[in-house]
Amino acid sequence: MTLDRRHFIAGVAGTAALAGCATTTSNSVGGLQPAPLPAFLGRPSQTLLPKGKAPRVVVCGGGWGGLTTAANLRKLAPQAEVVLIDRNPSFFSSPLSNMWLVDMVDGELLTQDYLRVSQHLGWQFVQAEVEGIDRAQRRVTTSQGTLDYDWLVLAPGIRYQYEAWFGDDRRAADATRQRFPSAYASNSEFLTIKRALHGFKGGELVMNLPPPPQRCPPSPYERACLIAWYFKTHKIKGHITILDHKPGIAPIGGGYKAAFDELYKDFITYVPNAHVQEVDPFNQRIRTAAGDQRFDHAILMAPHKAGDLAWLAGTVSATSDGWADVDVLTMQVKGDERAFVIGDAIQAVSPLPFRYYPKSAHIANRLGRIVAYQISEKLAGRAPEKRLPDNLCYMVVNGTPGQALNVQFDYDFDAEGRVRQVQRDYNERTAHLFQEDFRWADFMFAEMFGGAAPPVLPQAAYRV
Ligand SMILES: Cc1cc2nc3c(=O)[nH]c(=O)nc-3n(C[C@H](O)[C@H](O)[C@H](O)COP(=O)(O)OP(=O)(O)OC[C@H]3O[C@@H](n4cnc5c(N)ncnc54)[C@H](O)[C@@H]3O)c2cc1C
Structure with a gap:
């Protein structure tokens, strides 16, 4: 038997309706007959x-990585x-x-509506997981x-490796994330910390x-300084203990040490070599190689690894230590010329x-x-240079x-072709560097948002 197009469509619709019925039956608890799903309600199998x-x-x-890529692709490869x-x-x-x-700057400075930027720059935005x-x-x-894609760019950021602290104990990991988040990978956690700080009565x-x-x-360390500044100016009897895994403050160690000693002597204690051994979010205790500590509040940062997407895409290899395994010059996923990973998620780039x-x-x-640049050159049939x-x-x-420190890094190749890093720390805290921070953000936002965002500088200058 053959089916003509009209019957075929009717058949597909009938099948969909049946699929809807199946969903209805499996979800009909307590006699409720759920309505069929509306067409636009997301179903991962639909194109x-x-x-x-x-x-x-x-x-x-x-x-930061994804927005920059989208903006530059529109300029370099307008045909894509x-x-x-x-x-x-x-x-x-x-x-x-x-x-x-x-409260030194307004939240508006930090927030940008994706849809507005996409319309301004001419890329398409999909809000989805x-x-x-x-x-x-x-x-x-x-x-x-x-x-479906021809080229894929993953810019997934980081994930918290709570497994290093809690194994498979999700209850402890969830309690830590909900009560004492670090706000290093999730936007809502910033609000949790801000609320906790504003409600902090001391301790x-x-x-x-x-x-x-x-x-x-x-x-x-910047966060510790600014919270100490907040305690000092609001006369909150709070004290901050920084438990650092490293043997000393880095980078800009000299500048931070001077700030801790000269500005926040009664507010900050710095503890080096504090390798975390046990975290108890329920009894508010942390045990480290440098001793035990009880806390009234905490900002607890589990080790960082590549964001979940890098794992889901199979880009983290057995040898890349929890980071995406890419060619360190092109950011191309090894063995896949159509996929790239950028930003925090990538592996070591040099021995x-x-x-x-x-x-x-x-x-x-x-x-x-x-x-x-890599993608635009390949689309144009040219071989991209190394950058x-x-x-x-x-x-x-x-x-x-307002005062800030600064650290700069430059990269080139050594005689053996390895990526080499030159680091310069600017340890003297100055008002000039503070202003430069806003200028830097202005440049970056101009590139990422292409003028859809108002400049940071005048507004920020108003607040500080
Ligand atoms: C407190 C703090 C201060 C900082 N200060 C500075 C600074 O002064 N200067 C500086 O250079 N860097 C700074 N950084 C670091 C900087 O924020 C990161 O290095 C940067 O965000 C990395 O960019 P990225 O594109 O790799 O990841 P991100 O910017 O984290 O972007 C990842 C994106 O992927 C999305 N995503 C992840 N998974 C999914 C999924 N499954 N589905 C859909 N979307 C998903 C996320 O929503 C997010 O928007 C700071 C970081 C913190 C936390």
């Missing part, structure tokens, strides 16, 4: 955006269709966020449906730093002692540029007057 003739680049993750997927409706900037925690990536089929599965606040490599190594690029917004931006990033971080240590 979300049918692919046209233009080459399509799907960017998963709309943080660019789709960016993020689980959130808006971008929230971690850089500058420590100032937001203590990426649930699976099939690199053999070149298909991304999201909570809203599937998308012991513990912060730990995980083993390297971690996201933005100097920023926990030299520094090993990893700093896991920073600046580096994510630079790697986003490099990958947009290396640079890095720059401003760290605020005082609110009144």
Whole structure:
């Protein structure tokens, strides 16, 4: 028997209706007969955006790396269709966020509506959870449906490796994340910390730093300084203990030590070599190689590894130590010329002692540029040249007057072709570096949002 098109469509509709019935039956608890699902209610098996003739680049993750990639692809490869997927409706900037925690800047400066930016720059935005990536089929599965791609860029950031502390004890991991989050990988956690700080009546606040490599190594010290500044200016009898896995403050160790000693002597105690051995979120205790500590509140940072998407896409190999296994010059996933990983999620880039690029917004931006360039050159049938990033971080240590430190990194190749790093610490805290921090954010946001965002500087200058 053959089916003509009309019967076929009727048949498919009938099958769908039957599938709906099956769902209805399995969900009919207590006599309730659920209605059939509306057509637009996300079903991961549906095609979300049918692919046209233009080459399509799907960017998963709309943080610093993903936004930079999308913006640069529109400039360098205007013939390509660019789709960016993020689980959130808006971008929230971690850089500058420590100032937001203590009310030095408005949240508006840190937040950007993805849809507005996408319309401004001409890429497409899909707000959805990426649930699976099939690199053999070149298909991304999201909570809203599937998308096929020609080129894939993953910019998933980091995940917290709570397993290192709690094994498979999810209850302890959940209690830690909910009550004492670090706000290093999830936007909502920033709000949890801000509320806790504003409700803090005094006592012991513990912060730990995980083993390297971690996201933005100097920023926990910045956070400690600004919270101490907040305690000092609001006359809160709080004390901060920094439990650092490392043997000393780094980077910008001299500048931070001077800030701890000269500005926050009664507020901050720094403890080196404090390797975490046990965390008890229920009884509010932490045991480290440098001793036990009870706390009234804590900012607890489990070790960092590549974001979940890097694992779901099968880019973390047995030898890449929990990070995405990429070619360190092209960011291409090894063995897959159509997939790239950028930003914090990537593995060590050099056998030299520094090993990893700093896991920073600046580096994510630079790697986003490099990958947009790689894809555009390949689309044009040219062989891309080798490019290396640079890095720059401003760290605020005082609110009144506003003062900051700075660290810069440059990269080149040594005689053996290995990536080499030159680091420069600017340990003198100055008002100039404080202003430069906002100027840096302005440049970055201009590139990522293409003028859809108002400049940071005048507004920030108003607040501080
Ligand atoms: C407090 C703090 C201060 C910092 N200060 C600085 C600074 O001053 N300078 C600096 O250079 N760096 C700073 N950083 C570091 C910087 O924020 C990160 O290095 C940067 O965000 C890395 O960019 P990324 O694109 O790799 O990841 P992210 O920016 O984290 O982007 C990842 C994106 O992927 C999305 N995502 C993940 N999984 C999924 C999924 N399954 N489905 C859909 N979407 C998903 C997330 O929602 C997120 O938007 C700071 C970080 C913190 C926490």
